[in-house]
Amino acid sequence: xxxxxxxxxxxxxxxxxxxxxxxxPFITMRNLExxxxxxxxxxxxxxxxxxxxxxxxDGAKVYAENGCYLxxxxxxxPTYAGNDLYRADWGGLKADPDRGDTRRETNAxxxxxxxxxxxxxxxxxPDLSNIGRRVESEYASPLEASQWLLSHLYNPRSEAxxxxxxxxxxxxxxxxxxxxxxxxxxxxxxxxxxxxxLVASADxxxxxxxxxxxxKDQAVPAVLSFAPPKAxxxx
Amino acid sequence: MSSAIQNSSDQDALLRAGIDRSLRHPxxxxxxxxxxxxxxxxxLGxxxxxxxxxxxxxxxCAWLDYxxxxxxxxxxxxxxWGFQAAFAVIIWLMARLxxxxxxxxxxxxxxxxxxxxxxxxxxxxxxxGNGTGMPWMEFPSFVWPVFLVSYTAIVIxxxxxxRVRPEGHVYISQWYLLAAMVWFPWVxxxxxxxxxCIPGHPLMAAGINAWYRSALVFLFFTPVALAAAYYLAPKVxxxxxxxxxxxxxxxxxxxxxxxxxxxxxxMGAPIPFFLPYVGAAATVLFFVPAVCAALNIFxxxxxxxxxxxxxxxxxxxxxxxxxxxxxxxAAVWLNLPGSTLPLTQFSLSxxxxxxxxxxxxxxxxxxxxxxxxxxxxxGREWLSRRLIKIHFLFSVYGIIxxxxxxxxxxxxxxxxxxxxxxxxxxxxxxxxxxxxxTTIAWCFILFSNVFFFIHLALMWLxxxxxxxxxxxxxxxxxxxxxxxxxxxxxxNAGPGHVAxx
Numbered sequence: 001x002x003x004x005x006x007x008x009x010x011x012x013x014x015x016x017x018x019x020x021x022x023x024x025p026f027i028t029m030r031n032l033e034x035x036x037x038x039x040x041x042x043x044x045x046x047x048x049x050x051x052x053x054x055x056x057x058d059g060a061k062v063y064a065e066n067g068c069y070l071x072x073x074x075x076x077x078p079t080y081a082g083n084d085l086y087r088a089d090w091g092g093l094k095a096d097p098d099r100g101d102t103r104r105e106t107n108a109x110x111x112x113x114x115x116x117x118x119x120x121x122x123x124x125x126p127d128l129s130n131i132g133r134r135v136e137s138e139y140a141s142p143l144e145a146s147q148w149l150l151s152h153l154y155n156p157r158s159e160a161x162x163x164x165x166x167x168x169x170x171x172x173x174x175x176x177x178x179x180x181x182x183x184x185x186x187x188x189x190x191x192x193x194x195x196x197x198l199v200a201s202a203d204x205x206x207x208x209x210x211x212x213x214x215x216k217d218q219a220v221p222a223v224l225s226f227a228p229p230k231a232x233x234x235x
Numbered sequence: 236m237s238s239a240i241q242n243s244s245d246q247d248a249l250l251r252a253g254i255d256r257s258l259r260h261p262x263x264x265x266x267x268x269x270x271x272x273x274x275x276x277x278x279l280g281x282x283x284x285x286x287x288x289x290x291x292x293x294x295x296c297a298w299l300d301y302x303x304x305x306x307x308x309x310x311x312x313x314x315x316w317g318f319q320a321a322f323a324v325i326i327w328l329m330a331r332l333x334x335x336x337x338x339x340x341x342x343x344x345x346x347x348x349x350x351x352x353x354x355x356x357x358x359x360x361x362x363x364g365n366g367t368g369m370p371w372m373e374f375p376s377f378v379w380p381v382f383l384v385s386y387t388a389i390v391i392x393x394x395x396x397x398r399v400r401p402e403g404h405v406y407i408s409q410w411y412l413l414a415a416m417v418w419f420p421w422v423x424x425x426x427x428x429x430x431x432c433i434p435g436h437p438l439m440a441a442g443i444n445a446w447y448r449s450a451l452v453f454l455f456f457t458p459v460a461l462a463a464a465y466y467l468a469p470k471v472x473x474x475x476x477x478x479x480x481x482x483x484x485x486x487x488x489x490x491x492x493x494x495x496x497x498x499x500x501x502m503g504a505p506i507p508f509f510l511p512y513v514g515a516a517a518t519v520l521f522f523v524p525a526v527c528a529a530l531n532i533f534x535x536x537x538x539x540x541x542x543x544x545x546x547x548x549x550x551x552x553x554x555x556x557x558x559x560x561x562x563x564x565a566a567v568w569l570n571l572p573g574s575t576l577p578l579t580q581f582s583l584s585x586x587x588x589x590x591x592x593x594x595x596x597x598x599x600x601x602x603x604x605x606x607x608x609x610x611x612x613x614g615r616e617w618l619s620r621r622l623i624k625i626h627f628l629f630s631v632y633g634i635i636x637x638x639x640x641x642x643x644x645x646x647x648x649x650x651x652x653x654x655x656x657x658x659x660x661x662x663x664x665x666x667x668x669x670x671x672x673t674t675i676a677w678c679f680i681l682f683s684n685v686f687f688f689i690h691l692a693l694m695w696l697x698x699x700x701x702x703x704x705x706x707x708x709x710x711x712x713x714x715x716x717x718x719x720x721x722x723x724x725x726x727n728a729g730p731g732h733v734a735x736x
Contacts, residue, residue, distance in 0.1 A: 001405075003398075006410070006413070007413075008418065008488060009487070010413075010414055010418070010597070011417070012415050013487070013490040013491045013494065014417075014418055014421065014478065014490065016420070017493075017494030018425065018494060021444055021446065021494075021495060021498065021513060022425060022446060022516075023425075024441060024443070025506065025507050026429055026435050026443065027438075027504065027512060028507070029436035029438065029439040029507070030434075030435045030436055030439070032436060047577070047616065047675060056462075060368075061368075063364060063368065064366065064367060064368020064369075065302075065303075065364045065366050065368060066300055066301060066302040066303065067301065067302020067305060067306055067362065067366070067368070069368060069370070070301070070302055070305055070306075071301075073506045073581050075501075075503060077503025077504070077577070077640045078503055080503070080573070081502045081503030081576075081577055081578040081580075081653075082503055082580070082653065082657075083512075083573075083577075083652075083653045083654075083655040084503075085487055086655040086656075087655045087659075092467070104241055105503070105505075106504065106505055107504070107505045108436065108438055108505040110505075111436075111437040111438055114437045115434070115437060115440070116367075116368060116369055116430070116437050116440045117437035117438040117440065117441040117504075118368065118441075118442060119438070119500075119501060119504055119582060120440045121581070121585060121586075122581050122582055122583065122586070123581040123582065123648075123662065123665065124287065124654055124663060125663070139453045144502070155340055156290070156397065157290075157606070164664070165290070165663075166287060166288065166663060166667075167290060168286055168294055168300060168301040168410050169290065169291065169294050169304070170295070172295075172296070172297035172300065173296065187303045207468075208309050224352040228304075
């Protein structure tokens with residue numbers, strides 16, 4: 001075997017896979033067409049475009065820099081690949097007060113606004129695809145929800161039923177400062193001595209805003225919906 | 236006639252000595268700084284692992300946040316230790332097998348320093364909170380061009396040496412080395428440009444990242460380690476490689492299967508449907524090249540059990556090849572779509588598999604190579620049999636624990652994750668004891684590698700034994716010819732070959 005044949009063989013065996021699973025899918029996915037809604041199937045017209053509000057780019061950066069993806073995933077797998085959808089509050093809410101069962105798997109339109117989909121490495125903690133929805137469903141107002149997320153970031157073990165949590169505390173995302181004049185509205189209700197107050201840093205606020213934006217439970221167009229017809233009856 | 240043979244073997248020995256001398260500083264630089272990074276990586280690994288079960292451990296400092304320490308640990312392991320060990324082996328093996336002296340030691344050393352600077356800056360970047368958040372590519376994005384340039388400067392000489400070598404046989408080791416040298420830049424440039432430079436779909440970026448991780452293991456670390464193993468096994472035992480056609484099968488099956496693996500990590504994610512299945516199939520099929528190579532190397536060495544027992548190089552290398560078989564089995568066992576893949580996809584098993592590949596297989600073969608190469612390039616023998624034994628035993632105990640625990644613990648954790656009627660806490664509780672065991676195992680590995688680093692650094696300072704007897708693991712090996720040849724000859728092809736002096 002000559003050197004030329006050898007290098008050719010290496011390039012061909014590698015190049016085939018390189019084209020088929022990296023380059024071509026990259027180009028195809030890059031130009032992902034928006035989905036046209038149809039009156040007959042979806043009951044509305046226009047395009048499917050899941051809206052997200054919040055400081056997504058900033059928050060995703062904090063999420064990435066502090067390695068949240070090591071323990072938390074952001075993908076709800078279809079039932080052929082795992083049991084994620086059966087959990088009551090992962091793919092949406094099993095009993096959303098307004099919309100009934102909103103659980104669905106993750107789709108390719110869920111990551112708009114992010115540079116890198118934090119699918120995640122392991123699940124030492126729960127999936128976060130719908131953390132925003134989950135927390136807001138437990139608290140009356142969005143403000144309370146963000147307060148809870150902040151206190152959870154400060155000390156994940158603070159609540160009695162979470163004493164075994166292995167989530168690391170992120171106290172460095174907060175700063176203690178002297179109170180000058182009136183205390184801040186945003187001061188945390190704990191963690192500071194007299195004359196001082198504990199406030200969330202810009203990073204912590206961005207992260208919480210990002211987490212609250214994670215609500216991947218919108219109704220999807222019929223072409224993307226793999227839910228059995230029965231579950232749709234609730235709508 | 237016999238004086239002609241004597242003459243040519245003298246020239247041969249001179250040539251080998253010349254090659255070794257020309258490479259002393261580059262090889263020792265990569266090995267020693269690699270070993271230092273290995274120790275750093277293990278310390279970071281212990282801190283990270285301790286945080287998995289005790290999150291309060293050293294939590295006051297942002298720089299020691301779990302989410303920063305763990306990526307630093309894995310990146311130091313890969314780019315600090317793994318790549319530098321591979322560089323040492325690539326440049327030395329290619330020079331020896333192509334029978335060419337290294338003429339660019341200065342360039343290689345400079346590039347090596349730049350590489351190390353890249354690793355250091357990258358780690359500071361991660362720890363200070365500037366990581367990219369892409370697994371195994373967490374170094375800030377300015378680091379990868381630095382790596383690419385210094386990589387090219389380091390291996391280009393080896394490529395040229397191969398091209399201008401005297402006509403003759405191409406060794407199996409050279410196939411693997413060339414393949415690694417071609418595949419790595421291709422993989423590295425592809426992944427980094429698509430993730431850092433060209434905006435694409437975020438999910439496909441995650442898919443390419445998973446492919447990159449798999450490709451580093453299967454298309455860089457695996458071929459480099461197999462190149463070293465295919466060199467050490469026949470060289471130290473003095474027997475020819477068991478089967479040439481089996482070697483060919485192993486090589487080309489790796490070339491054909493390896494590049495498809497990786498995207499099974501995104502099973503169930505909304506990327507094109509076939510990608511995760513192809514990835515799972517290729518990862519399972521990795522068993523074929525793994526077993527071909529392992530069988531071949533075992534059959535080559537196991538006919539000389541005494542040599543395996545007494546030669547540190549062979550003992551480490553054979554253990555690494557055992558790790559390769561385990562890796563092949565784990566690839567099958569952990570990646571079956573529909574049965575084990577849903578359990579292991581997001582569990583400790585992923586880490587266990589990576590550590591098994593990088594430490595249990597690759598690093599052991601590299602340790603074997605280090606024990607073989609260093610006496611030749613420094614002209615000194617290893618100081619202490621006991622230090623080598625400590626390194627071996629603690630590494631073996633440690634890696635068996637890390638791998639077994641992560642693989643089985645991951646499956647247990649996965650079972651907990653899939654029990655959707657139970658509260659989520661159950662999965663975390665199942666993983667807890669395994670996390671504790673991992674910390675203890677890393678402590679063992681740290682203990683072993685601190686001694687390795689000290690031993691290696693002393694060798695570079697030329698404080699090794701000025702002896703003609705190679706350091707062997709069996710004490711009475713000095714009576715009669717040792718596995719490295721007649722006494723006083725550390726550079727002999729083995730029994731049955733002409734003596735090299």
